Amino acid sequence: MSYYKPKFQHPKLPKNELGYTVADYDGAVSTLCAGCGHDSISAAIRNACFLSAIPPHRIAKLSGIGCSSKMPTYFLGRSHGFNSVHGRMPSVATGASVANRDLIYLGVSGDGDTASIGMGQFVHLIRRNVNMTYIVANNGCYGLTKGQDSATADLGSVGKYGTKNPFDGIDLASLAVLQGASFVGRSFSGDKEQLEPLIRAAMAHRGFAFIDVVSPCVTFANNVGSTKSYAATRENLDAMPIDFVPMREEIRTQYKEGSSQTVTLHDGSIIHLLKARKDYKADSREDALMALQKANSTGKVLTGLLYLDPNSQDLNQVLELASKPLNSLGMDELCPGSRVLKSINEGLR
Amino acid sequence: MQATDATNPEYFHKVVDCQYACPAHTPVPAYIRLIAQQRYTDAYLINWESNVFPGVLGRTCDRPCEPACRRGRVEEEPVAICRLKRVAADFKDEVAGMLPKAGPPNGKKIALIGAGPASLTVARDLAPLGYELHLYDEQAKGGGFMRSQIPSFRLPESVLDEEIGYILDMGGITTVFDTYVDSMAEMLNKGYDAIFVGSGAPRGRDLPKLPGRKEADANIHIGINWLANVAFEHTKEIGKRVIVLGGGNTAMDCCRTSRRLGGEDVKVIVRSPFAEMKASPWEKEDAIHEGIPIIDNHVPREFVLENGKLVGMTFDKVQPVYHKDGHRELVPTGEEPEFYPCDDVLVAIGQENAFPWIEKETGIRFTSWGTPIINDDETFQSTRKEVFFGGDSAFGPSNIITAVAHGHKAAVSIDFYCQGKTLSKRPPPHVTLIGQKMGIHEWSYDSIPITDERKIVPLEDLKKSLNDRMVEVELGFDAEAAFIEAERCLNCDAQTVFTDSNCIECDACQDICPTNCITFTQNAPEKELRAKLLVPADNTEQDLYVSGTLPTGRVMVKDEDVCLHCGLCAERCPTAAWDMQMFFYNTAKATPNLVDVK
Numbered sequence: 001m002s003y004y005k006p007k008f009q010h011p012k013l014p015k016n017e018l019g020y021t022v023a024d025y026d027g028a029v030s031t032l033c034a035g036c037g038h039d040s041i042s043a044a045i046r047n048a049c050f051l052s053a054i055p056p057h058r059i060a061k062l063s064g065i066g067c068s069s070k071m072p073t074y075f076l077g078r079s080h081g082f083n084s085v086h087g088r089m090p091s092v093a094t095g096a097s098v099a100n101r102d103l104i105y106l107g108v109s110g111d112g113d114t115a116s117i118g119m120g121q122f123v124h125l126i127r128r129n130v131n132m133t134y135i136v137a138n139n140g141c142y143g144l145t146k147g148q149d150s151a152t153a154d155l156g157s158v159g160k161y162g163t164k165n166p167f168d169g170i171d172l173a174s175l176a177v178l179q180g181a182s183f184v185g186r187s188f189s190g191d192k193e194q195l196e197p198l199i200r201a202a203m204a205h206r207g208f209a210f211i212d213v214v215s216p217c218v219t220f221a222n223n224v225g226s227t228k229s230y231a232a233t234r235e236n237l238d239a240m241p242i243d244f245v246p247m248r249e250e251i252r253t254q255y256k257e258g259s260s261q262t263v264t265l266h267d268g269s270i271i272h273l274l275k276a277r278k279d280y281k282a283d284s285r286e287d288a289l290m291a292l293q294k295a296n297s298t299g300k301v302l303t304g305l306l307y308l309d310p311n312s313q314d315l316n317q318v319l320e321l322a323s324k325p326l327n328s329l330g331m332d333e334l335c336p337g338s339r340v341l342k343s344i345n346e347g348l349r
Numbered sequence: 350m351q352a353t354d355a356t357n358p359e360y361f362h363k364v365v366d367c368q369y370a371c372p373a374h375t376p377v378p379a380y381i382r383l384i385a386q387q388r389y390t391d392a393y394l395i396n397w398e399s400n401v402f403p404g405v406l407g408r409t410c411d412r413p414c415e416p417a418c419r420r421g422r423v424e425e426e427p428v429a430i431c432r433l434k435r436v437a438a439d440f441k442d443e444v445a446g447m448l449p450k451a452g453p454p455n456g457k458k459i460a461l462i463g464a465g466p467a468s469l470t471v472a473r474d475l476a477p478l479g480y481e482l483h484l485y486d487e488q489a490k491g492g493g494f495m496r497s498q499i500p501s502f503r504l505p506e507s508v509l510d511e512e513i514g515y516i517l518d519m520g521g522i523t524t525v526f527d528t529y530v531d532s533m534a535e536m537l538n539k540g541y542d543a544i545f546v547g548s549g550a551p552r553g554r555d556l557p558k559l560p561g562r563k564e565a566d567a568n569i570h571i572g573i574n575w576l577a578n579v580a581f582e583h584t585k586e587i588g589k590r591v592i593v594l595g596g597g598n599t600a601m602d603c604c605r606t607s608r609r610l611g612g613e614d615v616k617v618i619v620r621s622p623f624a625e626m627k628a629s630p631w632e633k634e635d636a637i638h639e640g641i642p643i644i645d646n647h648v649p650r651e652f653v654l655e656n657g658k659l660v661g662m663t664f665d666k667v668q669p670v671y672h673k674d675g676h677r678e679l680v681p682t683g684e685e686p687e688f689y690p691c692d693d694v695l696v697a698i699g700q701e702n703a704f705p706w707i708e709k710e711t712g713i714r715f716t717s718w719g720t721p722i723i724n725d726d727e728t729f730q731s732t733r734k735e736v737f738f739g740g741d742s743a744f745g746p747s748n749i750i751t752a753v754a755h756g757h758k759a760a761v762s763i764d765f766y767c768q769g770k771t772l773s774k775r776p777p778p779h780v781t782l783i784g785q786k787m788g789i790h791e792w793s794y795d796s797i798p799i800t801d802e803r804k805i806v807p808l809e810d811l812k813k814s815l816n817d818r819m820v821e822v823e824l825g826f827d828a829e830a831a832f833i834e835a836e837r838c839l840n841c842d843a844q845t846v847f848t849d850s851n852c853i854e855c856d857a858c859q860d861i862c863p864t865n866c867i868t869f870t871q872n873a874p875e876k877e878l879r880a881k882l883l884v885p886a887d888n889t890e891q892d893l894y895v896s897g898t899l900p901t902g903r904v905m906v907k908d909e910d911v912c913l914h915c916g917l918c919a920e921r922c923p924t925a926a927w928d929m930q931m932f933f934y935n936t937a938k939a940t941p942n943l944v945d946v947k
Binding site for chain 2 (some may be wrong): 003004006007008009010011012013014022023030031033034036037039040042043088164188190192216218222230231234
């Protein structure tokens with residue numbers, strides 16, 4: 001019986017700057033179906049945090065309900081976590097981010113949790129530009145209740161039981177761009193080469209970073225005719241590869257002139273957009289929307305960094321909240337006394 | 350890299366490191382699992398079929414399997430394979446009735462010269478086929494080197510008698526003991542269909558030219574002869590101060606035996622550096638544990654006499670210098686020679702082959718090293734086609750398990766020769782590969798390895814064992830320790846079998862693998878591929894398992910080096926592209942299916 005991993009590791013497993021191996025970022029063994037795309041996303045998150053050398057105890061994982069929202073158990077076993085009510089993770093994330101701005105927030109949700117029951121909360125999370133990374137594991141079906149079409153199922157996609165979806169799907173990436181998200185990406189669970197740097201960039205970004213990840217449901221939507229199967233996604237994939245270079249690392253890879261665009265984040269980290277389209281600008285909402293619409297109309301799955309505003313102001317900055325976490329504020333700061341109260345009152349007269 | 354052909358049994362054979370390293374290719378993980386299930390008799394039978402002397406080898410084997418054990422690459426210590434073998438022998442039920450008997454006579458007559466492990470193996474493999482076997486030895490009992498050279502405190506005589514008895518009691522074997530064969534020409538005239546020579550490498554090397562050698566002869570003994578004399582109780586004591594020359598396992602047996610025969614100040618003095626001594630590390634440890642210092646980098650210079658009696662030896666101090674080609678030279682340090690007092694010296698610096706009894710006109714030719722010219726190391730046929738060699742007499746001094754391996758191959762050759770078959774067409778091994786899935790999270794074997802450290806074998810009280818050389822020093826594992834030790838085995842014979850056409854490249858196996866063995870990547874030449882895996886595959890002795898090209902143009906590459914055989918890749922595989930399949934590999938013997946184990 002193997003519900004846990006053997007303790008042995010490769011004796012030559014590389015270590016990051018903190019002295020941790022990638023195994024130190026592991027969680028429990030997944031109880032999702034074998035071959036689930038979500039497990040690949042978990043591994044990509046694990047690898048991204050390892051590569052960016054983020055101390056696990058500085059991360060808080062947040063999720064709602066669904067197969068996707070079980071995922072946080074399966075990575076970063078030494079981080080904080082909050083498994084919230086269905087579709088209500090955004091409220092918890094907003095509250096947590098305001099209370100302790102020093103933690104790195106990582107929300108994991110699904111197409112049901114975000115595009116159906118949680119839609120109302122989701123758009124407000126974007127609108128407020130809460131400083132977090134929000135990953136949607138998008139498989140176009142309700143895997144936990146045996147595979148009914150979800151709100152992101154594509155028009156005409158065939159379900160496991162042979163019926164075609166009669167509705168147009170919600171494109172979460174387009175929605176996020178339209179709603180003003182400061183970082184929008186899309187990727188595929190089977191393309192870690194792109195997904196890992198995208199997650200690293202999202203976690204380095206200040207403000208709301210959204211990644212829509214096509215993540216095949218191996219049990220209920222991996223059939224012929226499903227537009228989100230492994231085979232169909234690979235066939236229609238139009239990937240824009242990216243590379244992420246954190247601020248403290250020197251730039252080793254040389255890219256041919258004109259073959260890539262670079263975007264510098266607020267902390268000095270650099271994102272290389274490889275094989276970027278000549279006329280595509282990652283800092284233009286119009287370009288992003290246009291490219292997404294074009295891809296959608298031709299049945300392509302456009303992946304990569306779609307839009308980024310490197311100078312965005314997050315919720316804490318906009319509201320000019322305390323620069324330190326609430327739990328680190330002392331008595332004097334929280335209750336400055338009657339003299340200060342008096343001066344405030346004076347100022348209002 | 351070319352895709353791996355896993356249908357060739359040699360690929361998976363190499364993955365089972367212990368079995369691959371064993372000269373007789375004993376199916377180690379299979380019998381270790383049986384020990385864990387307390388099926389000691391079945392574990393014994395599997396051993397017996399493969400290595401003929403499980404009880405003997407469980408105490409004395411040179412254990413080539415243990416340095417090879419994968420566990421030693423994953424944590425500090427390998428599985429105590431050798432001592433588990435002893436557990437099977439210690440705890441088994443009565444097995445005599447389960448062993449094969451001689452078959453109806455087939456009219457062919459074979460002489461076996463020397464009754465050591467090689468000849469006994471040939472006898473056991475051929476008896477069930479109906480051969481009439483004549484077993485010659487100059488000693489009164491069978492066993493050869495196993496009886497004469499291994500002291501009783503390591504190998505009780507009762508264990509040896511029992512296992513030799515299993516063979517001699519099969520029937521069809523006539524023993525001609527107390528008989529020294531002094532002419533091969535005579536043997537060839539006796540009408541044998543074939544002759545097997547397993548007479549060992551009987552001459553211990555001496556230092557004939559060292560000053561004082563002749564004069565001090567009364568107190569200088571050749572190690573293996575001296576050990577034989579002790580075994581046969583011709584020698585019962587030794588001086589208080591003993592110098593043992595040499596750094597091999599025989600030197601270790603000599604010094605420890607000396608401690609039991611009155612030696613109080615016993616030293617081992619050896620030419621080579623300590624780390625490069627031929628003795629197994631555990632043999633050295635045991636000697637040191639008994640208060641015997643090992644003094645290295647000392648080359649014998651002279652036997653020193655006073656009034657015609659040996660009083661000590663002088664040694665030149667040297668230091669090793671390593672040349673670029675890997676050649677080692679011992680260079681004098683230039684210091685004054687050092688004197689060590691002693692009453693007796695045991696010379697244990699190696700053995701030489703000698704066949705003074707094989708006449709030139711027999712047509713059996715020898716190399717310049719004194720070993721017979723043998724067709725190849727599969728057939729063991731000499732330049733005279735009906736004469737076969739095996740054990741130490743074939744290629745010089747080695748060990749018991751190598752002699753057994755020779756015996757199996759020679760028996761096949763002798764059988765083929767007598768039946769008029771082509772010797773070079775060797776029979777294939779018996780191989781099975783069977784899926785082990787029992788449920789979503791369940792395999793037929795204990796798939797997740799335990800983290801317990803290697804169990805230490807309890808020893809007899811030091812005082813008690815030094816007082817009586819017949820007292821066995823190692824007590825062996827009890828059932829509980831044996832179970833834990835058996836559970837440390839990683840089941841490397843539970844093979845990870847990959848079917849390209851089933852793979853949908855979900856990467857689940859790559860993500861779950863606890864030792865990061867699996868990488869999906871673009872194919873490349875081997876050196877390049879090894880460098881770009883998730884963890885670079887530096888151990889080039891271990892193979893890469895490479896799939897054919899998958900739909901995305903990548904290949905699956907598995908580095909066999911530190912695979913735990915935990916089955917998680919197969920558990921997380923949605924399409925059964927990975928499967929855990931039990932691999933059983935049994936080298937061909939003259940008589941197939943000697944024992945019946947389910």
